[in-house]
Amino acid sequence: MIKTIIFDFGDVFINLDKVGALENALLNFKLDSIPEDLTHINSLYEMGLMDTSEFVEFYESSFPDVQSDKILEIWNSILKDFPHHRLEFLKALSESKKYKLILLSNTNDLHIEFVKSYVPFFNEFQSYFDVFYLSHEINLRKPNPDIYEYVLKQNNLVAAETLFVDDLTENTTAAEKLGIHTWNIDPAKEDVTTLFETKKELFS
Known part of the structure; x- marks a missing residue:
């Protein structure tokens, strides 16, 4: 699916x-x-x-x-660590070639430049995505509907065949209204590396 x-x-x-x-x-x-x-x-x-x-x-x-x-x-000061096991998860997912991988982040130039300065594998991280969307580069931001419509249209995606992972309820709710499957991840209790166990009904 x-x-x-x-x-x-x-x-x-x-x-x-x-x-x-x-x-x-x-x-x-x-x-x-x-x-x-x-x-x-x-x-x-x-x-x-x-x-x-x-x-x-x-x-x-x-x-x-x-x-x-x-x-x-x-x-x-909002930016903290980037656990390496998540990079390894993304690397394996990318190398599997089973899915198109897209990053969609509300961010800004100062935050991205700061992350680049202390996350030595940022370029590697970016390379594992087929498309890398940063809000300040595309002049759109979540949870406005137009950002999801933009991503769907730019990549010829079918909403029902797309999963969106985000920690903010308002962002996943907006995506769901367009028919996109979502995982509203709780960073205090969940880790993205458990994606296929947590949302196994979408991958069976």
Whole structure:
């Protein structure tokens, strides 16, 4: 049934510290919660509708007491380790040639450049995918329906023959509305390497 597997990046392959990063931002920016204008700016940056210099300048002007290097440190603090066994899983999956493999990630230039600087096998990781979509490069982001429609159309995919793996419920719910099979993975309890055991009904 499944011919194509679409994977998210964060909390699927690379571990994230979403709670810690939020607490770090609130503490350093002296906020009780993230205001709507920051959320909007972050979304624009993820969609590549704002370049890095504009993004950093916005934070510098909004928080003049926080130095630019500290802003970058706060922004990248969400990124954690990339367990090597997940790379090995992806490598074996790629070499099996059984499925088309696509990465679909909401990310941004600062995060990707940071990951490249400390994950020595990032290029190898990327090479195992047939297509590698980063939100800031295609000007689309999850969970907006147009990003899933774009991937389906660009790759001539049949939704019913496609599985999407993502840790955020809003992202998998949006994909399901288009008829795509999903695995809403729980990074606290599950690991992507158990894909074929967890979703065995789709691969039998």
